[in-house]
Amino acid sequence: MAPESWLKISLPAFPVAFTVFGVWLYWGENPLPLLAPPAAFWGLVVLFYLFSHLELPNRNYPLILIIAITALWLVSAITSHNLGKFVASARYNGFTSVFRNRDFWYAYICSAVACTAGLTHFIRFEPLIVGAVKKVRQRIESEGL
Amino acid sequence: MAYDVLIFGLMILGISTAVVFSYKIAHSSVYPVGMVRKMPSSQDSGEGALACESAPPADLIDFATEGEIIRHANVSEQTVRKYVYRMALRESAKQHLKGQIRKLQPIKIVLFQDRWETPFRGPEPEDVALEKEVAEHSETLEYHSISFAALEKRVRKLEVESVKKSQEIAKEKAQVLQPETVH
Numbered sequence: 001m002a003p004e005s006w007l008k009i010s011l012p013a014f015p016v017a018f019t020v021f022g023v024w025l026y027w028g029e030n031p032l033p034l035l036a037p038p039a040a041f042w043g044l045v046v047l048f049y050l051f052s053h054l055e056l057p058n059r060n061y062p063l064i065l066i067i068a069i070t071a072l073w074l075v076s077a078i079t080s081h082n083l084g085k086f087v088a089s090a091r092y093n094g095f096t097s098v099f100r101n102r103d104f105w106y107a108y109i110c111s112a113v114a115c116t117a118g119l120t121h122f123i124r125f126e127p128l129i130v131g132a133v134k135k136v137r138q139r140i141e142s143e144g145l
Numbered sequence: 146m147a148y149d150v151l152i153f154g155l156m157i158l159g160i161s162t163a164v165v166f167s168y169k170i171a172h173s174s175v176y177p178v179g180m181v182r183k184m185p186s187s188q189d190s191g192e193g194a195l196a197c198e199s200a201p202p203a204d205l206i207d208f209a210t211e212g213e214i215i216r217h218a219n220v221s222e223q224t225v226r227k228y229v230y231r232m233a234l235r236e237s238a239k240q241h242l243k244g245q246i247r248k249l250q251p252i253k254i255v256l257f258q259d260r261w262e263t264p265f266r267g268p269e270p271e272d273v274a275l276e277k278e279v280a281e282h283s284e285t286l287e288y289h290s291i292s293f294a295a296l297e298k299r300v301r302k303l304e305v306e307s308v309k310k311s312q313e314i315a316k317e318k319a320q321v322l323q324p325e326t327v328h
Contacts, residue, residue, distance in 0.1 A: 055178040061170045068162035075155045106152055110159065117163050125175065132177035 005126050012045035032098060033084035036107035040073040043111075043118030050121050053129045069117055072110040079106035232293045239286050242279070 015038035024031035047069055051062035082103040086092055098104045 053177055055176045056170065056173045057176070059169075059173060061166045061173065065163060065166040065170065068159045068166065071155050071159035072163065075152055075159065079152060102149070106156055110156055113160050113163055117167055120167065121170070124171065128175070129177050 001126065002130055005130060008049060008126075009042075009046060009122060012042045012049075016042060030087050032095075032104070033080045033087055033107075036080045036083075036111040037073065037077040040069070040076040040111040040114035043114035043116070044069045044073050046118035046122050050118075050125050050129070053132075054125055065117065069114045072114045076107045076110040076114070079103040079110070083107055228293075228296065232289060235286055235289050238282070242282055 016035065019031045019034045019038060023029050023034055044066065047062070047066050051066065054062070056062060080103070083098070083101060086101050086103060087098070091097070
């Protein structure tokens with residue numbers, strides 16, 4: 001992938017990076033309740049970017065996909081909130097205890113699906129977008145504009 | 146309980162929709178769009194391209210129909226006049242076509258070109274027809290501009306030859322007249 005493509009997927013990943021480097025490594029707090037929603041949101045932003053530059057004639061597939069991923073992000077945000085309550089409570093006694101919590105699975109499964117959707121579509125369609133941009137740039141340059 | 150049902154239902158709905166529509170997208174024709182929404186302002190000079198009427202410039206007609214050239218080129222004045230006129234008409238059509246393409250470019254031509262170059266698509270029939278028409282026009286224009294260039298070349302050559310001839314005649318005349326002036 002081109003450096004420009006890396007930049008496109010890195011910028012929306014900043015909230016995830018902040019959770020890891022700021023909340024977890026710098027402040028030493030538990031990042032589990034905060035990690036899932038930004039990760040799901042990353043997938044959503046990547047899909048937004050992709051489908052702003054792609055067209056499927058006479059099809060609403062991208063729109064429906066984006067709505068589905070938004071629903072997953074919502075579920076992830078709600079369950080992460082409840083996971084945060086669980087982590088702050090006395091029931092939490094170590095990392096392994098979250099595996100018994102249903103909210104953890106809801107939050108992270110939704111987040112993983114959103115991320116996977118964003119990433120797979122990005123890998124598939126980003127070269128197409130980059131190629132098209134390259135051709136348009138070359139054409140404009142060759143026309144001496 | 147209600148919370149669990151709502152969350153579980155939303156999650157299943159979201160995941161199944163994401164999977165189904167990802168699959169559908171992967172098996173659809175996908176075109177890259179929106180790369181260049183607007184062409185730079187320097188391209189917007191195609192307005193009134195048709196204002197270049199079919200009438201060719203007067204000096205070009207004068208040059209082409211000059212008696213000496215027509216005699217040497219072995220064609221009638223009418224033929225040359227018609228030819229030059231036709232060339233001007235072609236040029237005007239070319240300008241008009243370019244203007245039309247420029248008008249379309251921000252929304253269509255860029256997309257067509259992109260579609261034609263990507264493996265993810267199949268061009269629509271009207272796009273193909275338009276592209277074919279444009280290609281035919283450009284081929285014809287190219288052919289005619291080549292012939293016109295050849296004609297121009299020939300005319301120049303004849304012009305040079307006629308000047309040389311007239312110079313030679315003048316020299317001969319001068320040589321004939323010289324002995325008389327000595328006496």
